[in-house]
Every structure is written in structure tokens, then in C-alpha cells.
Amino acid sequence: MRTAKNLFVACAALALFGLTGLAIAAPALAEDGQGEALFNLCTQCHGNAGEGRQNLEAPAIAGLPEWYVTTQLNNFMSGARGTHFDDIQGMRMRPMSRSLTGEGDVEAVSAYVASLPIVTPARTLDGDAAKGQGMYALCASCHAIDGTGSEPQGGPPLIGQSDWYLLSQLKKYQAGIRGRDPRDTFGLMMQPMSLTLPTDESMKDVIAHIMTLSGESE
Amino acid sequence: MDWIVQASTYADDVDGAILLITYLVGFWFFLTAGLFFWLIFAFRKRDGVEAEYLTGGEQQPKKFITWAHMLVLVCDVFVVIAAIQVWVEIKQTLPDAPETQTVRIVSQQWAWSFIHPGPDGQLDTADDIKTVDDLHIEVDRPYIYELTSRDVLHDFSVIAFRLKQDAVPGRVITGWFQATKTGEFEIQCAEMCGIGHGLMPGMVHVQSPEEHAAWMASKSNGAMLAQAGR
DSSP states (O other): OOHHHHHHHHHHHHHHHHHHHHHHHHHHHHSSSSHHHHHHHHHHOOTTSOOOOGTBOOOOOOOHHHHHHHHHHHHHEEEEEEEEOHHHHHHHHHHHHHTTOOHHHHHHHHHHHHOOOOOOOOOOOOHHHHHHHHHHHHHHHHHHHTTTOOOTBBOOOOOTOOOHHHHHHHHHHTTSSOOOTTTHHHHHHHHHHHHHHOHHHHHHHHHHHHHHHOOOOO | TTTOOOOBBTHHHHHHHHHHHHHHHHHHHHHHHHHHHHHHHTTTTOOOOOOOEEEEESSSSGGHHHHHHHHHHHHHHHHHHHHHHIIIIIIIOOOOOTTOOOEEEETTEEEEEEEEOOOOOSSSSTEEEESSSSSEETOEEEEEEEEEESSSSSSEGGGGGGGGEEOOTOOOOEEEEBBOOOOEEEEEEOOOOSSGGGOOOOOEEEHHHHHHHHOOOHHHHHHHHHHHHH
């Protein structure tokens, strides 16, 4: 009988201790390192430093500004992006955005992504940067002449982004796979712009110029 | 099993097979567990009584166990017959009624996409309707599905239909369903397919013929407007 009573007390103590432990841990996570903790999921495809992984078709996200990451996460969550039948990569990203259900999750992970140092991407495409420089003038109106982007114009930075990803997105915009949803304000602006680069060659030339802005050397 | 909504013609048959197995296995489970505990109690340690160790080498003490084994085998026959009947109905036959329609279900990490026939009732024509996450079908109409995967193994599972079918990359898997209730029913992926496995829900919208026609019309208009704007 005495043993049974001792066992009961031990179980009760364990339960109480466990609950207290949880209560202490939850707010601690919310205040410190929430973004970093959430970023763990992103690393599965985007890499530990957010440098992107081409074999998984996941772009570099390190150093993207907070406003842009927040906008895109919200687009994925609402279905404004990643719900086109042919957007295979976008549909992979969409459920990941849906995992950010806690209050302040989107803001926290966006801030953490923005805090990561930009990774200089390796070049994977051919293209004539000199030819591309002229055509980039139109892009510069939103993405800035040095490719650092402009929040008021809704243009994200292009420096630090992989060339294969830039090409894939230009093609998606042209095909109407991205930038057709009325809720995707900046995407709607980009869609007609993409049509000013009608050939693969012209797209690769512009991208080659963007790669020089990234400080990439062959 | 009315407490889990049954919304397809074969839902009740699947439940019947599951219940049959539950009752048979449950009977033997409680019987053997009861017997086991009774034996423990009845033959508990007593002063002056020595334990007897049965090696299993003699037939006589095993007589009652053999009888039980045979009865379990007879129960197995019932289970196998019921399971084969349901299997043949759901997996081995396809509806051939003239009103049968075909839809394509495309699985991928981590989403469900669908190709519905448009107003002409045929796939691979200009009025096909492509959607992500949402499958729209008519109530009381048989549908054949062609299930594919763009990447890894998935499993198209609609609990309300009692339907579960693996999607295998490189293969087109054909099956069927016929909804019996209007409403919205969840689609789950029932095959572990990567980190987003738990985050790829979809929805089947079972509509009356009028609602379905209205939905198709809205999609056709949308498609035409989108093309005009391009």
C-alpha cells in the first residue's frame, strides 16, 4: 500500500514538473530564436545558409528583405502563388508556408531570412552580359540599377539569386504560371515585363548581367 | 458505421468487411484474454502443489488448443470471402454506365491537382478544367479516375468514400467511385511522401447536377477571359 502511494506521488510530481517545463518553454521560444527555430524547416530545401539547392529547385533566400519574404509567404498561404496546375515547385512551397500557423511566425521567419548573409551564387547558364546590360534598363526601374531591389516599387533584389532560378521564374511569368492571380499585386506587375524578353537568349543575357551585379566570377 | 459519414456506393461494403473482422477478432480476443486471466487466477500458486511443465510433446494436453485453431481457420474463411467480394467490387471492376465520366488525379509533393472534363464530358479537349486542391464531381454519377504521381509514392484517400489508392510514379492507376451524398469531403495523402506529407489536404466537392453545371460554366468563362487577356 505504501509503495502504491509513493508511486502515485511520484507520477503526480512528474506530471506537474512536465507541465511547468512546457509553460516555461513556450514563451521562451516566442521571444528568442523563433525565426531561427522555424527556419529549420526551410533548410530542408533551401539549405542551411539559405543558399538554395538546384537539385531540389529551391532558390536562394538568404538576405532577401523581410517585406519580400513576408509578401511571398502570404501569397503562398492565401493561394495567390503556388496554386497553378503547372507550378510544380510552387506547390511544393505552398504547404510549407501553411505550417506557419502561430502568431508572428511569418514575421519572425522573414526577419531571420533577411538577417542571413547573401550568398554569391555559382553561374550555371551562358549569356552575354554586355548585351543584357542594355535590356536590364527596364528591369532597373523596379529592381534598381545595381540589382538591390526597391520596396516601394515591389521589386525584390536580384543579386544573390541563382541564374537558373531567375530563368525559371521569367518563364513562369511568361506562361502565366506566376503573376496571374489578382491578389499577387507585384506578380501582376512583373508578368507583362517578362514578355519584353521574348527569347531564351535574351533572358539569359539579362541574367548574365544580373550575375555580374552579384559579384559572381564565372 | 454511421458516425463516420458514408458518401459513396461502396462505403457500406467496406465498413461491413471491417466490422466482420472486428467482431470475429474481437470474439477470439476477449475469449482468449478471459481464458488466460482465468487460468492465471485458477492455477495460482498454492502451498503443497507443484507446478507442472508441459513440453508440448504429448497430444492429449493440446487437444483443446487444436480445436480452437481450427475454429479460427473457419473464421478466416469468412474474412477472406468478405474481403475478396469487396476487393473485386472496388478494385477489379469499373463502371460501364453511359453517364460515367473520367477525371485525372495528379499527385505531387505536396499537392493534389485535378483535370476535369468540361461541358463536353471528354478529357483532352479544349474545355478541360484544371484545378489544384479541389475536385468537383456530381452526386450519384459514376466516375473513373486515372491516378498519377509527378514524383514519389502518394495515396489518394477519401475517408467518406472509404477509398484509398496508392499513386505510383510512372504508372496510371485506374479506379472508380460514385458519390451518394452532396457536400465537401476531405482528401488526405495516406502514403508517407516527404516533409510536407501532412500538409497536402484537398477537398472533394460533391455537387448536384445543377450546381456542377454552374461550377463548370464559371470555370469555362474564367478560362476564356484569361485567354482573352493574354
